[in-house]
Amino acid sequence: MKRKLIAFDIDGTLLNSQHEVLASSLEVIDKLKAAGHLVTIATGRSLATAKEVIDQVGLSNYLLCNGGYAFLDHQQVFSNPLNKQELKKLVAMANDRQIDLLYQTIDQVKQQGPFIHERNAEMQKAFNKEQPSYEFDIDGEEAIYQAILFCDRVEEQLFSGQFETIRFTRWGDAAMDAVPSNSSKAVTLEAIAKEQGFTAADIIVFGDGENDIEMVQLAGVGVVMANATDYVKGYADLVTKSHDDHGIWHAAKELNLI
Template sequence: MNRKLIAFDIDGTLINDNHELLPETKEAIKKMQEAGHMVMCATGRSYPIAKSVLDEAGIKHYILSNGAVAFVDDKQVYSNPLNEEALEKLVQVSDQRDIDIVFNGLMETKLRNEEFQEETKIAMESFGQKLPEIELDFHKRAAVYQVVALLKEEKMDAYEGNFPEFRFVRWHENGVDVLPENGSKAETLKEVAEQFGFKQEDIIAFGDGNNDMEMLAYAGVGIAMENGREELKAVSDFVTLSNNEGGIYHGLKEFGLV
């Protein structure tokens, strides 16, 4: 079998609904690494929020912030930060409309709002993590790779049509990810594959959400979780079991990787 590049989303995919790695998932990752395959995470999480999962899984290759940055062997190999001028405008609009925002830097995640809404706490704690530390002007001292804007659909008029530099991808009823217009997990996975000599047909990707759509469509084999969105399943090559039922192991076994 050719050496494969295997990419896993984290939430709703690699971990179960209790934010845990199943034992068979950890064993499968270990077997694939020992067989010489390149095992990555491709997540919307920033590094501080992804680190505990990466460490437990023993994964040293990862795409963070929905493709804005990538690391191989814990070394940065790709970068696509948000446009600074458009970001400042987004911050101002968010303040005017009482929209809480979180800045994802390279290695830091900061909340802009000292007085935050209950919806913000609900959305951010859905990762199984505490709210980030507060730093109002983090974007003025460091590059920002992704913004998490905490708002319901009815407030999206604040952004829609006003920011051609950005893409807005909803991941929670209270939250959207703000990405570079040309950014996605798929684009960054393609960059990593080209840098490290993988053909498209040798890429396998697992996911469950809106931000996995392009990645699963691009991969040689796109595998959707049973708990994933129906739109995602429609562009996938295979639908495995849910994240609570050993879906990672089941999908890998189906394609002879474990």
């Protein structure tokens, strides 16, 4: 088979409902690497919150913070941070409305102070067991790639259309990511593909969330997990079984990747 660029989302895709990587998914990744494909993570997580999974699956390529930055062979090759002045405006709006917010730098998760709402602290612990650092100043950071706002879809409308350089992409009903308006998993994945000599037709992606839609549309083959919403499934070239039912392995078999 022709060499492919193959990207995997983490939450709801590589990780099952118990936040574990199935042995069948590890088998697929090992076989893809052995066959010479370029295999990468493509996640909304930062390096701090994705590192454990990256190490477990044994990948040296990873696209993080919804495309805000990316590494090939553990070397950073792409960077697109948030505009700091617009971020300050976003923070002020969130503070006024008592909306919890996290910041993601290249290797840390930070916040200005303790969570206002305990439920959001519990949600954060599911992704990162370490307490976010309170040592944070927007102007003092070299680069801030993403902010996470813990707000529902109704509260999201408060921020919609208020920013020139920031857009929002949801990864669940209770939270959304703030990223540069010219940034997405698809934008960065396409840049990596061009640099590595792949066309869009050579790209295969696996995802489940709304922040995966653009890369599913970009790819020659966009695989969506059965645990995704019907809305996300509507963009799929292939809907596989769920993240609990060996969906990655079944799709890889159907696509003759293994």
